Amino acid sequence: MNVVEYISMLLQTGLGSLAAYLAAHVLLCLLPAFFIAGALAALIPKEAITRYLGRDASKWVSYPASALGGFVLAVCSCTIMPLFASIYKKGAGLGPAITFLFVGPAINILAISFTGVQIGMDIALARVILAMIFGVTIGLIMAWVFRKDDEEHNQVTNNNNLFAHGAKVPARTWVFFALLLGVLIAGTLQVGLLTNSYAGFTLPGSWAEGFQSQLDDWVPPNPALGIEGVSVQGVLLISLLVLIGVASWFGLNEVDRGYNTWTYTALVLISVTLVVASFKVAATPTGLSVGLTGKLFAEVILIGAVWWMAARRFETFEIQQWLWEMWRFVKQIIPLLVVGVFVAGMARVVIPASWIQSLAGRNTILANLAGVLFGVFMYFPTLVEVPVAQTFLSLGMHRGPLLAYLLADPELSLQSILITNTVIGKKKTALYVTLVAIFSTLAGLIFGFFVR
């Protein structure tokens, strides 16, 4: 094929990947996940966890607290570094600080739910469990290796009770999280009760099938490459997303100062999008068949409950903070994700599968190491490691090396290594990087061994 045909084929593949990522089941995962991330950042006071990370905390308390803190407190990479420095210099010390540093990027709520939906719950769960175990292990190792240093580094502060302040997480916050989690799970759990249609109707007319085949022309589905193509429902969802973007720009940019009409518009559109995504839609010769699924009922009830609680059970400022955090994560992550998905989709066609298969096709030490090294040297913005991983998977990478890559990639970006260096120095940073590489490789090997 000539150059023009090749380029248009590339573009179509990129667009096809992007469309697949904007499909109903992805939106039902990502939209709630951003709200959960926003809630973690806005509604959980750091003191609720940092109280366990003070200088006098016992090891049995500070290490698990660091691991949990990494999950709950560190939704954004900019939060991780200052907290890491504080725990190291003013709090529980090197060990728990390292645990926190490791767990934070590894168990990012957005990345985990995204990984679960796109690649598989097995990898997502493995990522969570192994990250916690290895985080504590690496922390313990480093604390032991540098045990003499720990005595000397303690920086004198005026306020030795810096970590003593505690805070409670009120019951309503727990309930709120449960509801938000419910929205996420109801939308993504592949269980008959939720995915089956209990009633339905058909919008008559052959336009549906015609439209669908037109869409298939523009963006051809390619099951071999895992490209689903765009559905009629998909077009509606994508349009809604564009509208949400516009409304949110005007309504959520400064929502911590107050609501305006755009704010309410954006929130209504988001709710509508989730509901639309819950229908089971298919184009048939007679028309557009629309099925009312179990998840549709669940989502309507749960989303309603979320807004009710937000309006009645929380302070206005708390909700404003929640929405502001959610929106700023979206602004930080989505644009890069769109580009990343597009490029990863094109890469699928450009990179020969034989390269991937010979390098990482089987679960060997070398293959896992290759996964880790790729994660270290190639920097991808948050969440982009998921479409990249999917491309590798479709090109033949084994799930073991894939996990190794997914664990190492968020940990070892050049920027984080540089900042870590300014906080704990060259020797400790070097050991940390080495340990992360070793354990990621090990994690991949073990996981690959269990997965058949």
Add this chain to the structure above:
Amino acid sequence: MIIKILGSGCPKCNRLEQLARDAVAELGAAAEFDHVRQMAEIMQYDIISTPALVIDEVVKCSGRLPQMDEVKGWIKEAQVS
């Protein structure tokens, strides 16, 4: 008064700076701003996490975005003392 924003340049820290500037403008106060981005300098202050608002070397809040009324309150206090 000297208002310092401690933060390595993420959206929350920038938002805090914007809030502080708006508060100063709305109150007609006189203030110099400094955005401290270096980790070593940030850690000199008694805080656990960023962003943090420091007025005349006293930490007013850290680890969260304050409400506009709170910020105005602190600025008014600093004007009097």
